[in-house]
Amino acid sequence: MAKPHHGTASGTSSSLEPLIERVNAFSADHYWDLGKFLVERVIPAALKEGVFAEQMLKRMAEMPGFKFPFSMLKQCQRYYTYYPNVEKCPLPEVFYFELATKVDDSRKRDHYEKQAIANKWTISDLQKKIREDEHARREDVKTRFGFDLKERNIWSVDSPDPRFGKPNATGRLPGQVVANAFFYYTEPGWVIVDPMAGSGTTGDVIDALPYFQDRKYRMYDIEPSDARIRRANILLTGIPEQTGSIDYVLLDPPHDFYPRGTESGFSPATAQTDTLMKLKTILRESARILKPGGRMSIIVEQTAGQFGIVDFPFEVTNLARGLGLASHGKVYLPRHIDVARRPGSPETTKSPLSECRELLTFEKQSS
16 A cells, blocks of 8 residues: 655644554554544644644644544544544444444443343344434424524535525525525624625515524626626625615625636636626725624635646635725535536546535634
8 A cells, every 4th residue: 555645734744654554554443443532543643743633633634645534533533533432442443433423422332232232123224213313302403593594514405495496597606605605704783795696585584484584685697687786796886785785695696706717819827817806895895894793604615627636715815805804703614405517527627526615704803
């Protein structure tokens, strides 16, 4: 097995490299042993270097030649942390790996363990019970809030909630994403602006869900789809709101913002510069209308094409920082729908296509 090239991991010191090589040498099915090594050796060494545990696991997973993804490292860390004496536990080890990676609450883990022993469950019985209980819990949350509240930073949505947005609208953003963004990043009484309102999902979420009845909204678009949306092209005329008057801005730029690489006479450098100029314009306008302490969320993704790969989330973060907007949150949006929007193909780009967008949120700093 080839050793990973550690020099490409930003901020990884030479003192950590032998430990990283040891991690990469573990067998892929020795979860507990790997977790023990991470918790007792790697993470303490990283902390001495000023690197937090999760940051260290991410750095390792991103190294060329490293065989464990971040999710697996995290699972192994949790497995050993929750069950350091797993060999003395009454059930087979596979039960405790399932509990450690699927159940956060220690009391619930203890409850499942007692049920499994009393009822002589198989691992399939345990997995089924955990799934059933999670489904019931999520239904209860949906009943209380009126939407599927996401509790982690991966908001997977299989299809748009029919209550929000217009069916078959091009580039329709699922209302579940909008509702979760409002839940986490807005406060009661805030004024929300959606300058690229599309089919009116922002208005539908606030109008339909009692939880957000105290939020106010204003929507704009080049081609308004209903009477609630005012006509405006923010790239040409800006956002028609007063400076420092808005609490929250939601941006979902259309896919044609990004370079395609399919047009005749295409210039990669010009296309990327054009995209960044568009992004800077909408970010600058959003920063202008925000109050100090106000927030802005923008959906963006890495783009691959004949021009190469452009990390637009990274570029947007740098642009926002230059406008006095500090990072406040990051959420991943797996693309299960509307896949036809992807430019190019693996054959033409020679790169994997993006299947995950990012919802980046920034907060305006006081002057």
